Amino acid sequence: MxxxxxxxxxxxxxxxxxxxxCVDTSWFSSYIMHPFWNWIVKFVPPYVAPNLITFSGFMLTVFNYILIGYYDYYFHVANGTEGYVIPRWVLIVAGINVFVAYTxxxxxxxxxxKTGTSTPLGELFDHGLDxxxxxxxxxxxxxxxxTNDLPAxxxxxxxxxxxxxxxxxxxxxxxxxxxxLPYAYDYVMWSCSFTLLIAGIFGPKLFVTPIFGITPTVxxxxxxYVSGSLTSHPVIAWNIYKYDMKYKLLSTFFGYPLKLMQQFICRSYRDKTGKMRPMIELFRPLYPVFGLFAVSTIWLFLSPNDIMAVDPRMFIMVTGTIFSNISCRLIVAQMSDTRTDxxxxxxxIYLFAVLICIFPFPLFGYQRLTLVVEKYILYTLVGILSIxxxxxxxxVVSEMCQHFGIKCFTIKPKQSARDKNGEAMQFV
Known part of the structure; x- marks a missing residue:
């Protein structure tokens, strides 16, 4: 193996x-964050490998996950459950870490x-960890x-x-x-960092206090959901391309975002600048994601022990691990110009485990699957799929390092910034 x-x-x-x-249409990124990052990178020593910076940011998010999970594994603190408290310093540290990871x-x-070490591995490593x-x-x-305001x-x-x-x-x-590059990304990262800092300063109960009779969760x-529907431009753009009247109707309400969406996929087909795949191949990357959604949703609703409500953290870890694997394989395919899975x-593996969990054993004279067994299956999935x-x-990283003659976390002396064709790589 x-x-x-x-x-x-x-x-x-x-x-x-x-x-x-790439195309970055975010004014916030272009006029605020990039100048800030250009200033910050001046202080990074030239011997620090870019992938080490990427990995350090990723580990900060993992550290936050472990730290907050230690104090609030089951998301009970905001419910006011006795004995569950997140120290405010934890949320403040988490908020700072999110901003540092973003930077x-x-x-x-x-x-x-700056160091002349741009390679395809950098982009793959960055987006894979993202x-x-x-x-x-x-x-x-x-x-x-x-979990009171936000059920499983x-x-x-x-x-x-x-x-x-x-x-x-x-x-x-x-x-x-x-x-x-999604224009909402910068706002999301700033919002997450700011939200955690505010929760650390004023207490997490602030975010379960109703505003105009509606909790902040809603x-x-x-x-x-609204921002997601606007930034899911690839699928929407394809619909626009197929149904021009639909575009005219939607653009009345959403205007500029939809024009940007049309610019990429629709124009790539109109001007023949994209891959020009037939429809079944164009949507091929979506099949495993929709499959993951279908299987996990079936388990969510048909679980005999309401497994996600019992341990939502591990349930999300299972789906998240599979999602990351699907994403990484798509990124490899898109960068290497090969057919994706x-x-x-x-x-x-996931489907087999879910079928066992939801199987109607009582109909065949057997005892219903117990909570202990279903939790064991869930935790086993987390372990196997994570490994x-x-x-x-x-x-993949090792194979690419060997192919390009580089090391992932160190910079070789006199390492060239050019690929095998002698052309400089560009990576933002």
């Missing part, structure tokens, strides 16, 4: 020809260009709302809203060759 190779000759050949292209994510590419970070950051906020079912759908917002950006790039949900091997995903990531 540990010697398994995940990258084919076609993958590696595609990485050799890869050119990074490190903004300067890793700048450090790569797919996992998206899980942790959302879980922080669940501790501020609690609603956590489930919010989680998938976050997944889609991340995934659809890479779905777009898979079909257009252009990475459209406002956050509405913002996420129409399904994911981890989904077979498998780690192996995939470790192997």
């Amino acid at each position: 540990w010697s398994k190779k995940y990258l084919s000759a076609d993958h590696l050949a595609g990485f050799d020809k890869y050119k990074y292209t 490190l994510d903004g300067i890793d590419g700048k450090q790569a260009r 797919s996992y970070s998206s899980i942790f950051i959302m879980i922080y906020l669940f501790s501020l709302f609690g 079912v609603r956590m489930h759908f919010i989680t998938y809203c976050v997944y889609l917002n991340f995934y659809l950006t890479h779905f777009e790039k898979y079909n257009t060759n252009v990475l459209f 406002y956050v949900e509405l913002i996420m 129409g399904w994911n091997s981890q989904l077979w 498998q995903h780690f192996h995939y990531g470790y192997s």
Whole structure:
């Protein structure tokens, strides 16, 4: 298992020809954050590898996850449950860590260009870890709302809203060759950091206090769903391309965001600048994500012991790990210009486990699946899928390092900034 190779000759050949292209339409990022990051990166020593910066930011999100989870594993603090308290310093530290991680994510590419060490590995490493970070950051906020205001079912759908917002950006790039940087990303990171700091200063109960008779949880949900629908531009753009009248109607309400959406996928088909895939191939990256949503939703509603309500943290970790694996494989495919997977091997394991959990044993004269057994299956899934995903990531990084003759976390002396074709890589 540990010697398994995940990258084919076609993958590696595609990485050799890869050119990074992105469009950042966020004025906040362009006029505030990038100047700030340009200033910060001046203080980073030239011997610090960009991937080390990326990994450090990721580990801060993991640290936050463990720290908050230690005090509020079941999201009971906001419920006012006796014996559950998050020290305010924990939330303040978490808020600072989110901002630092966000800053490190903004300067890793700048450090790569400064040191002349830009490679496709940097982008893959960055976005691959981002797919996992998206899980942790959302879980922080669940501790501020609690399970009374935010039951497990609603956590489930919010989680998938976050997944889609991340995934659809890479779905777009898979079909257009252009990475459209979501304009909402900067606001989300600032909001998460600010929210945790406010909760640390004034106490987490602030976020369960009704405003005009409605709890903040509802406002956050509405913002996420509305903003998510506007930033899910790849799928919407395809619908616009197929149904022009629908575009005219939607643009009346949403205007500029939809024009941006049309600009990328629709124009790529009109001007023949994208991959020009047939419809079934264009939507191929979405099949495993929708499969994950279907299987996890079935388990959520048909679990004999209401397993997500019992342990929402581990339930989300299972779906998040599979989602990250799906995302990483899509990123590899888009960067190497190869065909992405129409399904994911981890989904077979997940599906098999879920079928066992929801199987109607009493109909065949057997005892209903107990909570202990279902929790054991859940925790086993977390362990197996996490190890498998780690192996995939470790192997892909190792194979790319070997192919490009580089090291992941150190800078070789006289390492060139140019790829094998002699053209400078660009990575933001």
